[in-house]
Amino acid sequence: MKKILFSALAALALSATTAYAADKYIPSEEVKRSQKEFSADRFGIFIHWGIYSMFGQGEWYLNYGVKADEYAKAAKGFYPIDFNAEEWARAIKGSGAKYICFTSRHHDGFSMWDTKQSDYNIVKSTPFKRDIVKELSEACQKEDLKLHLYYSHIDWTRPDYPRGRTGLSTGRDSTYSDWDNYYKFMNAQLTELLTNYGPIRAIWFDGVWDHDQDTVPFDWQLGPQYEMIHRLQPACLVGNNHHITPFEGEDIQIFERDAPGENTAGLSGQEISRLPLETCQTMNGMWGYKVIDTNYKSTTELIRFLVKTAGLGANLLLNIGPQPNGELPATALDRLKDMGEWLSVNGETIYGTEGSPFAEQSWGTATRNGDRLFLHVIKPGTTEIIIPSDLKVKKAETFASRTPVETKKSKDGTILRMDATPDVPDHIIEVTIKK
Template sequence: MKTHLKFLVILLLSGTMTFGQGQENYTPSQSNLEARQWFQNAKFGMFIHWGVYSILGDGEWVMQTQKIPIKAYEKLPTFFNPIEYDAKEWVKMAKDAGMKYITITSRHHDGFSMFDTKATDYDIVDGTPYGKDVLKDLADACRAEGIKLFFYYSLLDWRDDNYFPRGRTGAEIPGRSETGEWDKYIAFMKVQLTELLTNYGEIAGIWFDGHWDQKDWDGKKFGKLNVDWHYDEIYKLIHDLQPQCLIGNNHHLAPIEGEDFQMFEKDLPGKNTTGWGTDASDVGNLPFEVCETINGSWGFNLQDRKHKSKKELVQYVIKAAGHGSNLLLNVGPMPNGKIQEEHKESLKEVGEWMRVNGETIYGTKQGPIPPSDKMASTQKGKIVFLHLLDASETEVFLKDFNKKIKGIKFYKDETSVNYKKNKSGLSIQIPEARLDSIDTIIEVTLK
């Protein structure tokens, strides 16, 4: 058994815990502000959902959806042996796709840790025949290739007795105790976060998920929060250990003090097409990130046939950038450690597009033309990149476009584009032969 000395020490030191919900009076360090700027410019990252749940091939929520008893689920690690895992291959795949960072699940809702932790034996090093720290290998590979590394960390836990009171999910999983000590659970998380920010070099960010599990839900909106997550302590701990480390929390709310970027799950900023996302009124002023799956699942799902096309994926990158946001595109590796061939092919296709057109995405800000399903705009200095996503329209009218124009041409082409500008707006004519089936890019140079 591992020693739980660190766990006990932090628990004792934590003392009486306050009930603040953010890092009060948080002032970002200079290194944090620089990291935020880097993040805003990066625009494209890889999300990786990987854990013992991949063995069952039914997504990362399989413990909940199939109501698997804890004792039965605990058998999974004993035959999790991803001998074909190659961190260098993963990182090269992400880099070739044009991605600038990777966010990987260090611990998901099933409570299994994919790293070497002293807080529990329920981890990949102590609980599996593989016996190696996959996050250590990934951190080394990222560092070698200049790719930034973020750790996803689940706030909720379907296994730990001290995750009590119980949240909205996991209630029907057999074998859960009806008692627990919340403060011990908070202390446990502090130990693990300390390890993640101490043992793997510089970490670009922590990506929290699960806050919503402790909020009432009436089927239409979230209600009151039933616990204190101690963000005042947790966020301070992270920023004290690595001041540049960016904190994001997938709570579907306006940013909480101490957070450094705002994420939007399966939705563009403020759209909330899911019904449980972030409303437009809760969109803050921090850097944005949209997360989406390459198919229909986060974790490996053997039956998933909802694989997105090249057009869908490229246009998602464009639409996210048109909202001034990054896109974090997810893959769910198989239990053997390999990434599905379909995913690899899609990443290759997106990478080919980004190598040609990445200038219109990386380092840009949201352009002056409001994004829609038909178009998006990004801007870099005096140049506006107009991305036309509807290949059927040969004339585009931009209402109330009152900026002074120096010239308009096709991107990477000296060919001028015909346009007319008056008090009503800007009309641009596109020859049918010049329309691209995925994205016709027009370069507008402002005076």
């Protein structure tokens, strides 16, 4: 099975690139600036929200045997009276995050803006009649947060979408599809998002994997779509959560639920590219709101995962699933506050840093900014750390109190000796190295 899937993925990658391999993608100067800014941010917040929140079963609820016409009736009752984009933005800004990635349209096909391409949207199909993307865009600009928009290549409700391996029981005619029409629909929607909603720093695609088991490789025509995005907003980054090595035209590489190089969730393991990296992870267990999922990761776990991703030279995109009334869950708000407090003190060891110059160690990892090397010690009781010999140490001290740390040369490098490190989320030692 694994061999079959690998072959399908390889064919998918080939089919996705052949359409525009003749014109090799060269990022514009605007894209390069966005990539640099994106990499410096290191921390963003993912928002999965749509009418699926009303069922309290997560964002894939429509895939679990529900008929699309019955599911769509929920739109008539979707009235998130407590939604306040400015409150969201302030809370996220306070967390220390630098950007928001919002689900403009998930696999259920419901659009969270006033699209002219379909009446199945937040303004035309609900009594709420407010454009969520517009309000969020304005709030992000007010709080100096960059806005990324998630957009699904899948639609479990439209008859013209060529059926893949998901959404098979929603009631669509399995004998019918019209890719040309669906492709035009998607591009028209993307054009709306990129022309009517201010600066969008990234389009975050998802769903290419829906056809990774096709007998004949499916051509998503990504090349022209990516070119359109870069034409409409020259500084807009393109990312695609397809779980394989990036295609031509993509500007960031995405890893789902795992840090780059890991594959505990079975969704990664692909080669790590030279593009800016991002790993997305849930704050609890689900992406969309699930009423019984109160198993939130602790503040310590979240800080350590942020440190881990930064040590690998990647961003952390941490997800929240808002409640159907439009509020961010109270526990999520608590975690945002905790993250913000930690980053307000330790942010310079995360923001604008490069990944560790050496592999992750048993005691933790490192980040670097010029001649400043930050050792993030997450193993309590650590008393000794060896800095590899290719890094010439000038001095070492604790980041918080500026207490000197003993250094000693050895054949393996420089040994740092200290009192046993405390049981805290992250004990940071700053090492000054010779350039």
